[in-house]
Amino acid sequence: MTSLRIDKHPVLNFPERKIVNFNFEGKQYQGFAGEPVAAALHAAGIRTLRHSPQKNRARGFFCAIGRCSSCIMEVDGQINTMTCITPLAEGMQIRMQKGHGTIKA
Amino acid sequence: MSRNTEVFVIGGGPAGLSAAHVAAKLGAKTLLVDDSARVGGQLIKQTHRFFGSSNRDAGIRGVTIAEKLQQDIEEVSDRLTVLENTAAVGFYHNKEAGILSQKAYERVTYQAAIVCTGATENSLAFDNNDLPGIYGAGGVQTLMNVHGIRPGQKILMVGSGNIGLIVSYQLIQAGVEVVGVVEGMPTIGGYLVHASKIRRLGVPIYTSHTILKALGSDGVTGAMLSRVDEKFQPVPNTELEIKCDCICLAVGLTPLIDLFQQAQCRMVHVGELGGLVPLHDSAMRTTNPDIFVAGDASGIEEATTAILAGRIAGARAYETIHGKSPQAEAIVAEAREELRTLRSGSTGERIRWGRERVLKEVGEC
Numbered sequence: 419m420t421s422l423r424i425d426k427h428p429v430l431n432f433p434e435r436k437i438v439n440f441n442f443e444g445k446q447y448q449g450f451a452g453e454p455v456a457a458a459l460h461a462a463g464i465r466t467l468r469h470s471p472q473k474n475r476a477r478g479f480f481c482a483i484g485r486c487s488s489c490i491m492e493v494d495g496q497i498n499t500m501t502c503i504t505p506l507a508e509g510m511q512i513r514m515q516k517g518h519g520t521i522k523a
Numbered sequence: 524m525s526r527n528t529e530v531f532v533i534g535g536g537p538a539g540l541s542a543a544h545v546a547a548k549l550g551a552k553t554l555l556v557d558d559s560a561r562v563g564g565q566l567i568k569q570t571h572r573f574f575g576s577s578n579r580d581a582g583i584r585g586v587t588i589a590e591k592l593q594q595d596i597e598e599v600s601d602r603l604t605v606l607e608n609t610a611a612v613g614f615y616h617n618k619e620a621g622i623l624s625q626k627a628y629e630r631v632t633y634q635a636a637i638v639c640t641g642a643t644e645n646s647l648a649f650d651n652n653d654l655p656g657i658y659g660a661g662g663v664q665t666l667m668n669v670h671g672i673r674p675g676q677k678i679l680m681v682g683s684g685n686i687g688l689i690v691s692y693q694l695i696q697a698g699v700e701v702v703g704v705v706e707g708m709p710t711i712g713g714y715l716v717h718a719s720k721i722r723r724l725g726v727p728i729y730t731s732h733t734i735l736k737a738l739g740s741d742g743v744t745g746a747m748l749s750r751v752d753e754k755f756q757p758v759p760n761t762e763l764e765i766k767c768d769c770i771c772l773a774v775g776l777t778p779l780i781d782l783f784q785q786a787q788c789r790m791v792h793v794g795e796l797g798g799l800v801p802l803h804d805s806a807m808r809t810t811n812p813d814i815f816v817a818g819d820a821s822g823i824e825e826a827t828t829a830i831l832a833g834r835i836a837g838a839r840a841y842e843t844i845h846g847k848s849p850q851a852e853a854i855v856a857e858a859r860e861e862l863r864t865l866r867s868g869s870t871g872e873r874i875r876w877g878r879e880r881v882l883k884e885v886g887e888c
């Protein structure tokens with residue numbers, strides 16, 4: 419789909435997966451169903467996932483296995499979602515998280 | 524809802540899979556939970572041929588060892604339940620624990636628990652170390668080898684231990700340009716075979732260097748390196764600017780120990796093993812008599828030793844429930860012998876030393 423996707427690898431094979439559409443900050447993108455949201459965003463060229471609460475610094479993912487919380491975003495209205503371990507699904511609405519985010523009633 | 528089991532294994536890496544296999548094979552009703560989508564732990568991201576014991580899968584790729592362990596556990600599926608995407612979140616008193624999946628929170632009642640949670644990655648202090656584009660080596664491996672996505676086009680590796688060297692090679696295999704490997708020590712940390720492999724491919728290794736800062740405002744565009752003296756202090760006027768779009772930190776791992784602390788196991792700090800580890804005896808039993816440990820959670824080592832320690836913990840956990848068993852004893856004796864061979868020699872020296880310190884603390888050495 420983009421240049422960051424590996425299409426030929428000397429050791430590994432990546433199976434065909436279903437393509438799904440998702441929305442990031444109002445724009446439409448495509449990714450593979452079931453891959454982590456952070457991975458789909460990364461492949462689409464998006465590295466800044468949120469801004470830090472105190473100094474408003476750009477943050478991306480770090481550990482990719484749900485340990486460090488560097489990748490938290492708002493997914494389908496739910497803030498503080500660890501996007502490196504949240505599987506991508508059709509129609510997901512993904513937004514950058516500003517600071518601590520706001521809980522919606 | 525609640526579940527009932529005899530042996531409860533937390534973490535499905537090489538240690539946990541081996542422990543669960545042995546416990547179930549000996550006859551214990553066993554439950555294994557892993558918080559990732561697929562069991563296998565670190566192994567599922569490792570495409571290189573392994574170092575370690577030839578009895579225990581050295582020369583085979585990590586991904587293949589994971590498949591083998593998975594086949595082993597299928598063989599005992601009548602006694603072993605495996606739950607993926609399920610995290611153990613804490614222990615209660617009275618041999619009860621809580622597990623959380625996307626669907627539900629449940630309680631597990633067990634008779635013996637084996638905690639094999641592995642490790643977390645270390646970060647490093649330098650200016651701008653929080654910029655998007657700075658990733659842990661495990662994160663890079665997960666993105667690349669599990670999800671098939673490159674971290675970027677040009678990457679700088681920090682750390683020349685085996686992980687730094689191996690992941691550099693994997694990055695090249697995936698079509699990423701490795702612009703250099705930075706190492707604070709005057710010599711390369713990992714095995715020379717791995718270093719030669721990437722050097723032959725033209726990757727410079729900057730020994731006695733450190734990273735001063737990452738460049739860029741909302742993402743990495745480069746890095747500023749500098750030479751360091753014997754006391755690891757930057758040498759003035761030796762700065763070197765390198766262009767890259769991401770930086771990979773391979774600066775070590777720390778055992779993942781929150782569950783032991785929460786269960787009030789006594790902890791001990793052993794630098795050689797990666798930091799705080801639960802105190803345990805040669806049966807891999809912690810100071811909480813119902814809780815065992817195996818693998819990187821008991822001290823950072825490698826997959827082959829994690830498998831062997833897992834087998835010991837699985838056999839001993841079975842015996843605490845069902846009493847002494849000659850088969851369990853045979854498994855333990857064989858694993859101990861293999862561990863001794865593996866940890867002999869100069870490369871095993873630090874580990875041996877660290878392990879002895881743990882045993883000394885429990886009065887077994």
Ligand SMILES: Cc1cc2nc3c(=O)[nH]c(=O)nc-3n(C[C@H](O)[C@H](O)[C@H](O)COP(=O)(O)OP(=O)(O)OC[C@H]3O[C@@H](n4cnc5c(N)ncnc54)[C@H](O)[C@@H]3O)c2cc1C
Pocket residue numbers: 533534535536537538539556557558559562563564565566569572573574575609610611612639640641642660661664685686689690779817818819820823824825826827828829
């Ligand atoms: C780049 C790299 C190269 C390596 N190369 C080699 C090599 O060549 N030879 C070698 O022998 N070793 C090698 N190793 C080391 C080896 O992979 C590890 O030592 C080994 O995987 C440790 O096994 P483990 O079972 O203790 O932990 P892990 O493999 O880390 O597994 C732990 C599992 O527990 C799960 N978990 C953690 N917390 C919880 C919880 N609360 N609830 C549920 N599940 C949880 C995790 O998701 C994970 O699946 C390498 C490691 C790396 C990173």
Ligand code: FES
Pocket residue numbers: 478479480481482483484485486487488489490500501502503
């Ligand atoms: S990147 Fe660490 S939790 Fe997601």
